[in-house]
Amino acid sequence: MNDTVTATQQDLAALVEGARNGRVRAIARLISLVENNSPSLRPLMGLMAGDTGRAHVIGLTGSPGVGKSTTTTAIIGAYRARGMRVGVLAVDPSSPFSGGAVLGDRIRMQRHSLDEGVYIRSMASRGHLGGLSTAAPQALRVFDVAGFDVVLVETVGVGQSEVEIASTADTTLVLLAPGMGDGVQAAKAGILEIGDVFVVNKADRDGAQNLIREIRNMVALDSHGADDWKPPIVRTVASQEEGIEDLVDRIEAHREFQQAGGQWAARRLTRARSEIEALALATVRREFHTGGREGLEDLAAAVRDGRLDPYSAADQLLNRS
Template sequence: MADVPTLVEQARQGRPRAVARLISLVEGASPQLREVMAALAPLAGGAYVVGVTGSPGVGKSTSTSALVSAYRRAGKRVGVLAVDPSSPFSGGALLGDRVRMSEHASDPGVYIRSMATRGHLGGLAWAAPQAIRVLDAAGCDVILVETVGVGQSEVEIAAQADTSVLLLAPGMGDGIQAAKAGILEIGDVYVVNKADREGADATARELNHMLGLGESRSPGDWRPPIVKTVAARGEGIEEVVEALEKHRAWMEEHGVLAERRMRRAAGEVETIAVTALRERIGDLHGDRRLGALAERVVAGGLDPYTAADELVAAVTEQG
């Protein structure tokens, strides 16, 4: 059993092993998870969470690494959660800690962790909210959540981040793809990476046009900027950071940041509650009540909705 108070104290001191151990407790759904979250609750809330998403091949890892460098130059402590596709066999992250971020591995002001999606739709590990809280409580000023780009389910990043950055690249059909997938609604800052390639200006123009076709904005509403970068050379990254800071200031001024964090907490509580209920229902498999309800549905004596209501009633009474 882990000594949770000691781990939390060591994490506050910036010790990577303690942070790693706490995130491992989160990922493993440890019986001590409730104790961990209770200890972290009063310590979290200071970090700025930035989601980085986009289709495979647009340069998310390179861009994330460049953003880490920029924030470190500004003297900020940075945490990175790199959410990888899962192996369907082991449930582990296929890519491990990102090779492109290895330059930051020896920097004590940077903590990088890969997490597996474990097949979870939306490209985010189910444990991501708790892992974000660990990094927040450990004193990170900025937390970058880089998630695998898998089309429309990318929208889940928006639920976890204060600000969402959507990356595109010229020549990949990203603009059309973004419009089809409906993910243009989630971006707070748009980045056209690999801007040294032919077609970058056209991609930016197309994106600007599609954003203009979106919902009408009132005066004072946030207008997502489009920034062109060549992340591999660090070009345009300072402009991205500037756009992020402007968005953060706008959110604070208009109360949007507090509203997003409230929504995030509500979603997290709901997920935990639904998971607990699902586990209780799982315990009923083979239970005579579930079998009896199924028999009545098959016989036509009961519809599945009424059966489900009876099952939920049984589960909640049991609790």
């Protein structure tokens, strides 16, 4: 089967079945189809719709160098020790279709490379319909079909869409580290608002205690109702695997808290909503430009020349008048 050719329904069903049985080649193939925005995605998503929603999706976000990959590797080990199967999706918006993790991550994660209970994949999403906001959930669906108990999503917490990916996880970890010039003041407010668990990594460095205090003050200022989850702050030295058991305990506590209340389902509803919205908007936008809808060029000329106002032009473009 080739990316550029629409696979037959039978091929796709075999691939999905392979993924269901945890076959690495099938999983890899499916994620490549997502990454490359294959025409097969539509039937594929249809085949997979029924058996998704089981995996606990954990997002990790934070500035480059804060220790996301190191922490991810350590968390994998902790979950494996608890007998769970772990998938990792490293979302890299900048890299072209690299098809693999960057070298540093690969070496670091190598200790898990022979473990059948672990699958690590980095994914680019250039040219994907709807970009990251649809590529990431679709890739997550593949991990889910493959029966992973936990999926860790590492994103570079710089762009808005990367932050959104992490924040649509069931549990979002916001990583900060002392001595990186990204104290709480410097960190984007948006990142702090999405944290379910704050991780002060590189706690072996000076300034960790100050950073913890800053975050604690910030969390306290954020108005939490009596029944709301109060984001804990966990100290880690990921490179030494220190604090990781505590971190995983907090992650599990967050899952249990949400499942006991209605938040688990509510968050997944939000995730589905934004995925649909992103797909629909991307489709509409593409139609404007490929001429599937009449007349963006004509309408633009009419607005430029003062024959039409932009509101009416927009209505006409959407076929609403």
